[in-house]
Amino acid sequence: MITHNLRTLLATAALAALASQASAQDTIKIGVTMPLTGSVAASGNYVTNGARIAADVINRKGGVLGRKLELVIEDNKSNPREAVNSAEKLILKDKVPVMMGAWSSTFTLAVMPKLVEYGVPMVVETASSGKITTAGNPWIFRISPTSSMEAVAFGKQLDGMSPAIRKVDFLSVNNDWGLGATAAFKKMLEDKGVTVGRAETMAPDATDLSAQLAALKNTGADTLIVTSGIEQLTLAIRQAGEQRLPQRILTTGGSFPEPLLKASGPKGYASQHLLFFAPWDITRAKYPEVAKEFADAWTERKWELPGQSEGFRGYDAILTIAEAIRIAGKAEPAAIRDALWKVKIKGVNGDIAFAKEGPAGKESGQNEAAVYVVELKDGKVQVK
Known part of the structure; x- marks a missing residue:
């Protein structure tokens, strides 16, 4: 026989389960x-934040x-196969109707067939390979610029x-992003009469670049x-x-x-960086009020200021997705x-709207992003 107390417990548990289910449906x-x-x-953690x-x-x-937004976050572990696995989990198990990802061009290209297979759109916040928006995938919408x-x-x-x-050498990570960036910048420079010199590559997980740099020294x-993520740029x-390389270093890709x-290189050694948001001077943003709302929230969480230069990508991507849902x-x-x-929204980077790119009838969306140059010297940053 079921006692009164047991009936009460069962009823309470059932109500809690229903409330939990309703809550999940409400997001x-x-x-x-x-x-x-x-x-x-x-970089991945900055964007996620x-x-x-x-x-x-x-x-x-x-x-x-x-309804409230609920981010379902998966780690693709800096690996294209894991990127595919994470996308399938999000689509098939978590039933997400839209995604943001997947940082690297290589990871994003790996995921793209799954978007077509399952019919789920993805806003690409970082990846810059031209192939992403010319491959004929109508489920792709990129807010970051191509190389x-x-x-x-x-x-x-x-x-x-x-x-x-006058003359430029290249050092790039050996994947779709790095090789694509090298090709794009070579073409632009040659068109402008700049001499293109030697090109070296590095494995994505390389932790010593002394051989490549020695080959570039003279x-x-x-x-x-240089094109790579934060770790290899550093x-x-x-x-x-x-090694006292005489070349000025210029990095691409927004990292x-x-x-x-915190621990600068040799005194007087300067590097320059192409970024899509310069948090050291948010007044330079097209919409400073949007940039300030993001920057204030980042600072409130006591996260490192430089991380905003990539973190804004995740912010703008979610704003974009939310507007599309609305x-x-x-x-x-x-x-x-x-x-x-x-x-058509105002983002930290500027205006966000998509133009069609790719084969007719299978176009992907591509946004046009702003680009900033900042210089780092002796641990200090100057926005050019």
């Missing part, structure tokens, strides 16, 4: 696949369609570089363009300083070697995809 899930561990974990801030800001303002777009934007600032850039170039600049702020009027994959074409 709108957004899948996030990011490198939280592995060779580019620093930016996404968390955006969700918090939106939820404090009432959420979307009267070609970044090169063209930098080309407009080339005449203002002092000393002038090429006669005045500039070395290593390259440190070792270049130690910033923030460890050099326009769609429902949290369903196809409706969100269609609504992404109608998004």
